[in-house]
Amino acid sequence: MPRNPHEKFGLTALLKPGGLLSPGALPPAHQTRRRDTMLTIGACLLAALGLWLLEGHASGYVVHLTCVGAIFATLAVSYNLINGVTGQFSLEPNAFVACGAYVTALLTLSPAEKEASFILEPLIWPLSAFSIPLLPALVIAGLLTALMAFLMGFPVFRVRGDYLAIVTLGFGEVIRVVANNAQSVTNGPLGLKGIPHITNLWWSWGLLAVCLFFIVRLVHSSYGRALMAIREDETAAEAMGINAFWHKMLAFTLSAFFEGVAGGLLAHLITTISPSLFTFFLTFNLLIIIVVGGLGSTTGAVLGAFLFTYGGEWLRVVEEPMQLMGLDIPGIPGMRMVIFSLILVGVMIFLRRGILGRHDFSWRWLLASLGLGRGSKA
Amino acid sequence: MSQPILQARGLTVRFGGLTAVDRVELDLPEGQLAGLIGPNGAGKTTCFNLFTGRIKPNEGKLTFAGQPIVGLRPSRINQLGMARTFQNIRLFGELSVLDNVLVGFHGGLKSNFLSAILRLPGYVAEERGMQRRAGEILELTGLTRLRDEPAGSLAYGQQRLLEIARALATDPKLILLDEPAAGMNPQETTGLAALVRRLRDELGVTVLLIEHDMRFVMKLCEQITVLDHGKVIARGAPHQVQRDPAVIQAYLGAGEGEGVAS
Amino acid sequence: MDAAQLTQQMINGLTLGSLYALIAIGYTMVYGILRLINFAHGDVLMVGCYFAWFGAVQFGLPWWVALMGSMALTAALGVLIDQGAYRPLRQAPRISALITAIGVSFFLENLGLVVFGGRPKAFARPEMFNHIYQWGEVRVLSLSIWVPILTAIILAGLILFIHRTRMGMAMRALSRDLVTVQLMGIDPNRIIAATFALGSALAAAGGVLWAMKYPQINPLMGVLPGLKAFVAAVLGGIGNVTGAMLGGLLLGMAEIMLVALLPELAGYRDALAFVMLIGILIFRPTGIMGEELPE
Numbered sequence A: 001m002p003r004n005p006h007e008k009f010g011l012t013a014l015l016k017p018g019g020l021l022s023p024g025a026l027p028p029a030h031q032t033r034r035r036d037t038m039l040t041i042g043a044c045l046l047a048a049l050g051l052w053l054l055e056g057h058a059s060g061y062v063v064h065l066t067c068v069g070a071i072f073a074t075l076a077v078s079y080n081l082i083n084g085v086t087g088q089f090s091l092e093p094n095a096f097v098a099c100g101a102y103v104t105a106l107l108t109l110s111p112a113e114k115e116a117s118f119i120l121e122p123l124i125w126p127l128s129a130f131s132i133p134l135l136p137a138l139v140i141a142g143l144l145t146a147l148m149a150f151l152m153g154f155p156v157f158r159v160r161g162d163y164l165a166i167v168t169l170g171f172g173e174v175i176r177v178v179a180n181n182a183q184s185v186t187n188g189p190l191g192l193k194g195i196p197h198i199t200n201l202w203w204s205w206g207l208l209a210v211c212l213f214f215i216v217r218l219v220h221s222s223y224g225r226a227l228m229a230i231r232e233d234e235t236a237a238e239a240m241g242i243n244a245f246w247h248k249m250l251a252f253t254l255s256a257f258f259e260g261v262a263g264g265l266l267a268h269l270i271t272t273i274s275p276s277l278f279t280f281f282l283t284f285n286l287l288i289i290i291v292v293g294g295l296g297s298t299t300g301a302v303l304g305a306f307l308f309t310y311g312g313e314w315l316r317v318v319e320e321p322m323q324l325m326g327l328d329i330p331g332i333p334g335m336r337m338v339i340f341s342l343i344l345v346g347v348m349i350f351l352r353r354g355i356l357g358r359h360d361f362s363w364r365w366l367l368a369s370l371g372l373g374r375g376s377k378a
Numbered sequence B: 001m002s003q004p005i006l007q008a009r010g011l012t013v014r015f016g017g018l019t020a021v022d023r024v025e026l027d028l029p030e031g032q033l034a035g036l037i038g039p040n041g042a043g044k045t046t047c048f049n050l051f052t053g054r055i056k057p058n059e060g061k062l063t064f065a066g067q068p069i070v071g072l073r074p075s076r077i078n079q080l081g082m083a084r085t086f087q088n089i090r091l092f093g094e095l096s097v098l099d100n101v102l103v104g105f106h107g108g109l110k111s112n113f114l115s116a117i118l119r120l121p122g123y124v125a126e127e128r129g130m131q132r133r134a135g136e137i138l139e140l141t142g143l144t145r146l147r148d149e150p151a152g153s154l155a156y157g158q159q160r161l162l163e164i165a166r167a168l169a170t171d172p173k174l175i176l177l178d179e180p181a182a183g184m185n186p187q188e189t190t191g192l193a194a195l196v197r198r199l200r201d202e203l204g205v206t207v208l209l210i211e212h213d214m215r216f217v218m219k220l221c222e223q224i225t226v227l228d229h230g231k232v233i234a235r236g237a238p239h240q241v242q243r244d245p246a247v248i249q250a251y252l253g254a255g256e257g258e259g260v261a262s
Numbered sequence C: 001m002d003a004a005q006l007t008q009q010m011i012n013g014l015t016l017g018s019l020y021a022l023i024a025i026g027y028t029m030v031y032g033i034l035r036l037i038n039f040a041h042g043d044v045l046m047v048g049c050y051f052a053w054f055g056a057v058q059f060g061l062p063w064w065v066a067l068m069g070s071m072a073l074t075a076a077l078g079v080l081i082d083q084g085a086y087r088p089l090r091q092a093p094r095i096s097a098l099i100t101a102i103g104v105s106f107f108l109e110n111l112g113l114v115v116f117g118g119r120p121k122a123f124a125r126p127e128m129f130n131h132i133y134q135w136g137e138v139r140v141l142s143l144s145i146w147v148p149i150l151t152a153i154i155l156a157g158l159i160l161f162i163h164r165t166r167m168g169m170a171m172r173a174l175s176r177d178l179v180t181v182q183l184m185g186i187d188p189n190r191i192i193a194a195t196f197a198l199g200s201a202l203a204a205a206g207g208v209l210w211a212m213k214y215p216q217i218n219p220l221m222g223v224l225p226g227l228k229a230f231v232a233a234v235l236g237g238i239g240n241v242t243g244a245m246l247g248g249l250l251l252g253m254a255e256i257m258l259v260a261l262l263p264e265l266a267g268y269r270d271a272l273a274f275v276m277l278i279g280i281l282i283f284r285p286t287g288i289m290g291e292e293l294p295e
């Protein structure tokens, strides 16, 4: 594994052993587990309070953005599990999000709504005849998406590296083509309209919390070590008794589950979905998020998602006309994506490990850098 | 002789036109400290790759602990009790020394991923056990001091030791060491020899090692197999092999300076 | 389907396949040398079409001058992309270069949208490509005949180039190993640049012919042909120039025949390439002509 010459320019350098923010000689993690749990619960309560205040006082626009941010964070954390933690560079999340979104929407839309939408070809029975509440619909959507990933995994994980990338990209493309053509299930290019607007701060942040709970704990278990071992050197991992295929399947299926559920919530946030929403473009955005945050870092994925969501809104200024030093500068629609692409290329060239490298947040790191907590004197 | 732990019959592998391993026969008795030597390119590493399932033989049979293993995944073969190190060190560079060793235990983990995520008591107990045993292995290999360093930052000799530590964590019956002393200084080599002997004497692990340092091999190994151009050209106790004309010829023919002197 | 229709579809398949082949060569050559899927290849093609469009429509150049000019400018663009974006990452893990290539691809597409606008532009078909030949039931546009012919000429030239010239031989050597090239005393970086130039020029040629076929261009036009041409390159065995041609022809034929024989599946035509890709990776991972898939 060649060391990255640019690393010294990143935050990463500060976090390295001996770096400014290094936790130094702290007690090992398992000795502080109870304290960390308390801190995590406290932080969750605090976040809940923040959301409650936001819901009561912030504008609908900010609330919407904050929901989108949480959904993107969920997607990025899941995507990072397979791409960053396990090192299997794949490009299919748009397919999983689409699957989750369609399944959930088809389950929650009322029969009358569906009949009104499916004008070209009626929706097949029994989907046309019933609807269920959002929660079970999300669970079903997640499980179906996971099943799809599981079946996909058999052909897909026969290849590695850039072939994996292109095959998964192909799958994403196939799903989009299917969504466009399977008129009697997806309503084709017209998509689904009138999906109830149910997703709010609690749904989106609740999902993020559940997703983080599962994925962070997985990563910090023996399974997580095995996944990282596969990323570092698959041959060696196999030689150490780790069945690389099944572990990739585990990471892939789990990330598909959460991507499917997040897709379902997304559908119930934006209320209209169509195949054009789930192109490779969606995957590209998630890729920027996890690469900028630091491929392999869950914290980085969350950070990247919120930077992307809020930063993307902030960048809208470049698309609007403005006055700069007395000059009228016309807005340039589409300029944001140009900038995002440049950011991706720039990060790869100058800051290959992203903002956080492969470092993750931990309480002991936070306490140590604040000069608090046991052992910080050391 | 007891039932051999590893048995090869007519083992052959070809890369294009090159027959890298040519009808190799091997019977490795349980508990032996054995050596596999031969000039560069003789096919030694390829033999290890065949034993551990990394490549499949074109012909031949392999039996490990009484079970045929040709066609099994490398991870399965490892779980049956065969571990290895790599000639061109293949550690998990970004993981800490401790984590490298802990990875070795994963193949033997009984808890499924859900009980790991939910930290069910069964998993927690297993994780404790792994941590404890990893500590013991680090102690044994003298790496305790470095447990939190990233493996990639270790010195060469330490990386070789960590390869062994990681392999030990998989709880092997047989361990294959591919040039464990390469790049070590004399002092480290002495320590290594002592470690290898302890593996066999105290842990009861059968050892098969490839090594170019002839003094090391001759002192340590009880039985030596010599490979040249993929064929076994001699086998026996160190002093027999050393005097074997075919072996001397192979080494002279290869034009290597290392010789077979002890 | 009767004989006339079959002939007609065969010609269509040959035309489409030739275009895929032209585009696939750029992929396969770059992959052979850098082990990089140049994701931006399809978008380079798109830019090439705009170059030709400007030449032909804005400046009123004859089509073949516009084509030549576009090939030259696109070659320069390919080299620029390589030197600017990929070269700093030669020593990096391969995935970093792939991510960069995806970034470059989106950069070109979105810059295209900003500069040229999203609305398609009509791409006039030159006189000689616009006749309709009729033999009995078979009606064929002259372009459909010319495309395979032009492709064959270009490819023959290419094969001569890589087998007869010093630079061509260096390219082939570099895709095997670096040592031989260093023995030949050619700077590998120059060979890589030449490869990008050549691949991009061929993409421009393929793109312009593609644009004449449909006959319009837009900033996202390169995406699908690009991806499919990559699939064609894999079908033929990536890194192998002859394989890329065969793969392109095979894919073009397969797509046309799918639509001709199973019209009810016509909507799934764009998925066919990927289904074939998955199939080939499962059953014959080396492609038709290729060697072992690199890890």
Ligand SMILES: Nc1ncnc2c1ncn2[C@@H]1O[C@H](COP(=O)(O)OP(=O)(O)O)[C@@H](O)[C@H]1O
Binding pocket: B015, B018, B020, B038, B039, B040, B041, B042, B043, B044, B045, B046, B047
């Ligand atoms: N995967 C492979 N593909 C092609 N040739 C190989 C491969 N692995 C080893 N070889 C060749 O097989 C021969 C034996 O190699 P090896 O087993 O590594 O020798 P050594 O005895 O030095 O360990 C060498 O000529 C080597 O080049």
Ligand SMILES: [Mg+2]
Binding pocket: B044, B045, B046, B087
């Ligand atoms: Mg060797």
